[in-house]
Amino acid sequence: MYETNYHRPSTVEEAVALLSANPDAKPLAGGQTLIPTMKQRLAAPSDLVDLRHIEALRGIKLEGRRIIIGAATTHAEVAGSEALQSACPGLASLAAHIGDPHVRHMGTLGGSVANNDPAADYPSAMLALDATIHTSTRDIKADDYFTGLFETALDEGEIIVAVSFEAPEKAAYAKFANPASLYAMAGVFVARHGAGVRVAVTGAGSDGVFRQGDMEAALSANWSPAALDSVTVSADDLMDDLHASAAYRASLIKTMAKRAVAAA
Amino acid sequence: MGLQGIGAAVPRKEDRRFTTGAGRYTDDMVVQGMRHAAFVRSPHAHATIKGIDTSAAEGMPGVVGVLTGAQLKEDGIGNLICGWAISSKDGSPMNMGEWSPLAVGKVRYVGDAVVVVVAETRAQARDAAEAVMIDYEELPVVVDAVEALKDGAPQVHENAPGNLIYDWEIGERDATDAAIAGAAHVTKMKIRNNRLVPNAMEPRAALAKYDKAEDHYTLWTTSQNPHVARLVLSAFYNVAPENKLRVIAPDVGGGFGSKIYIYPEEIVCLWASKRTGVPVKWVADRTESFLTDAHGRDHVTEVEMAFDAENRILGLKVDTIANLGAYMSLFSSAVPTYLYATLLSGQYVIPAIHANVRTVYTNTAPVDAYRGAGRPEATYLLERLMETAARELGVSPAELRRKNFIREFPYQTPVIMCYDAGDYEASLDAAMKAADWDGFPARKAEAASRGKLRGIGMSCYIEACGIAPSAAVGALGAGVGLWESAEVRVNAVGTVEVLTGSHSHGQGHETTFAQLVSDRFSIPLDQVNIVHGDTDKVQMGMGTYGSRSGAVGMSAIAKALDKVETKAKKIAAHLLEADEGDIVIEDGHCKVAGTDKQVPWFQVALAAYTAHNLPDGMEPGLKEGAFYDPSNFTFPAGCYICEVEVDPETGKTEVIQFVASDDFGNIINPLIVEGQVHGGIAQGIGQALLEDTAYDASGQLLTASYMDYAMPRAADLPSFQVSNTVTPCPSNPLGIKGCGEAGAIGSPPALINAVTDAIGVRDITMPASPRRVWETLNAKA
């Protein structure tokens, strides 16, 4: 790891000021991806701005049907939240299966969404739940937020404060894990709000998380695993690597989608 | 058997320090003035070094020295060598290429060490290592052993034309060909044994300290055999004469073979500590471990097994190509020859066997012994063949095996080995009963109702431990003897220290070895200390590998105990005015059998050291040493049965049940023996289902971290059902065969036999990863 300067702001404004002051500064959330990346000398931020001590970024709130989760909320807190277990158990269950227990104690929702790793779990949930990403400067719809591999709509110095979404009627996530890393090799989040169904896929797309339109249409017409039998998942634009070919990933997407619908 | 003696499942003495964080591993060692080394390694699999510029690195903060291969050569440090000479079938010696501890002129695999940087802190050393500029000219690369033998393949070493190290054979070619020609049935297969990375959880490390005033070196290192390390460092690498070099292997976090060998880093740290004048510590990170620890396996084999009309095996013909990587590691040559082809008779009467083995250089990490070392490859061939043949012949796999089992001992195989004892049918019966083999069809049907494909597979393995006798292995090319040493020191108060040439890095010697002493002298375990791993304390010994520490290491202790016991009884007889033949040692006393005359054990020891009242002519003291050179290998054997369920939608295989029935001969500590089997099975399941080592065409290791190399985790494995049958080993005093590697040897074919049974295919290449299973099922459909 290259040398770096550690900062611990206690307000969003202070954090933004620190980040803006130095173009090579990076926000540090749980650090469960950033620190390993730095250890391998693949990232060299001059300054790290620790976001975990900003009160405004913490906590899970239910306002009517709207669920608001602070960016610095850990995976363990999301998994263990009674409010979420009742309002959106699919998301709590997703969080309960990110990484391992130690990662879940440190890693945060905001960190995962800001990093947008193509094999991370949360981005699929944000997209399928039609979430809004609330940042230090604006609100961004998930559809506009995830822009590619490790790419998001966030500007330099802009940090995520919270995410929010309407509690779905039904939602669940199913993933097939890479046997080595245990990251998603194909993870599918399905969510139903009234007649609208959204299906988002992570771990598989060569351009990162994406919505699966054919599945959304099929499930909107008939919310059942069997409705997906007729959907053909194209292997085009899917990742192809040591652990999974594009064709295998296409097959896994369909299998995971069915299992998610069955679990929802 | 007492509560703490032979046969007792005693919890380990050494656990207290390991469970409280008080273990002392090499990276835990700190010496005054210590600095840290970082290696600059080749990013290319094959390249010429055009130039090295260390000037920028030398000016970096904290840097003490930046050293190259040229400087190492100036100081006369030798090349690394392979210590087992194998000749080709035409009589020519093996073609061993040069391996300089720091590359000179050329690099031959990704990870090849080129420059070492020594700096105040680990981070500064790494910072400076990045500033070393090396100008490479890339050369064509070959990573696959079969490709490396083809005309026009890139040449890894100038003195190994066609990348061939040796072309070796064993057995009778003509007789085997004739058996195949006259067979009623021949089963043919082409089998790949996947390359594995050992992955001991403690990365390799070295701390070297040069004492200028004494002209003496001390090396703390992660070694399974510190004396062999000292011998090689002294005799071949020219670091220092043995009396000027102390090697200490403190607590070592697993080895599995990978810590037998002497690697460039230890040599360089020793040399650098003198050259820079500071103690130098190096600790591998996990990526370096993946890149540079000696890998295991990596065979491609074409094999034919011939049967007569009654399903008796007539012959076995084997043609193997083994990838040894870019350099010949210390014992690499022996693994695909004497540790592999000599086991090709398995548990079966096979009248004619011929095996041809070609070993090959490629631009990959060196390959050497990894848990099982040759025997897993042999067992995998045989047990996949037996399964496949049974299916082709329409008989049950158990019946085909039973028909061909060796039943009379000693049994001389056509491939050197003479099996001394065994009861293979007993293991098979016990395993089938434990696995409820007969109930499998019902379980398969139940699984099918859940959409799962259930399969069952068995494997009947034999292996050979305690490579011996030394004169015989010397005749086969070994550069060392394979005996073991022990010294038993009874202290003046009756407590005991045992100095053993074996080394424990997880095997529990501090407990098991102490049980031997406790049993013999009737003293509590906590009065016995086992000392190992330090060349200044312990007499020359050969270390721990090849499941040898029970059969060979403990036999040496038993021999030394015999001598101590004899002397103690003489002293006791003298004190008790009795005949030494009437003395027995029990309940902490030396007693005159059949009388109430006795003297406490500690008083016998005290008498030996006060020497006030010893038999005429007896030397004072109670301390004896022994060297034990076995008269034969030992032959652990057993039967493993595995049941799996495959999810046809994802290709994922779940191991539902794993039954092991092993014959390790006599057992000193069943708790520890079972633990060895568990660990071996886990590594075998890893090989069969999870672990693969993939290089791309340019020689980059694609599986260089736990992100891509699938290590078995708790959720990948079931609880195991382990049991034993016993035929004592006739060739050593304790009747022990060895248990360290059996699990890794016997389990992979059981797994793959089960997977192929589940998905209804003849063969699948290891590892049967979800992707590979899914693709196999898809291709079938």
Add this chain to the structure above:
Amino acid sequence: MAKVELTVNGRKVAREVEGRMLLAHFLREELELTGTHIGCDTSQCGACVVHVDGKAVKSCTMLAAQASGTEVTTIEGLSTGADLHPVQRAFNTHHGLQCGFCTTGMIMASVDIINRYGGALDEATVRAELEGNICRCTGYHNIVKAVLDANAEMHGQTQAAE
């Protein structure tokens, strides 16, 4: 440089260290608590697990500076006095360790699992919860037994683990 002040095993410590220093290195090198081990670079092996404010985390994936102000418990602080923690004892009784290198992290993770589940543990849960800890020696069989047995002891259940 960063000023790091924290409580480790009940003892307050303060050091000025490089911003890049990992908590694992801080414990090992600054405090000489070498029971915390480092077995990988990608945050997967779990040999470095310690408790920070009562929760299991990987000390190789946390800067010492991030831990400033927290209470850290390492393997050295798990038991006080002569008695071992029930999990340490169970690892010994059931031969849940061999080379010992993963053991300290494994024990810290196991304590965390038992604490979080409050007694309701079964084999499948233990295996799933151990996914952040790699052992190469034991095949996990005896580790799982040890965790279940320690759980039974700590939560007053009489039925021992198989």
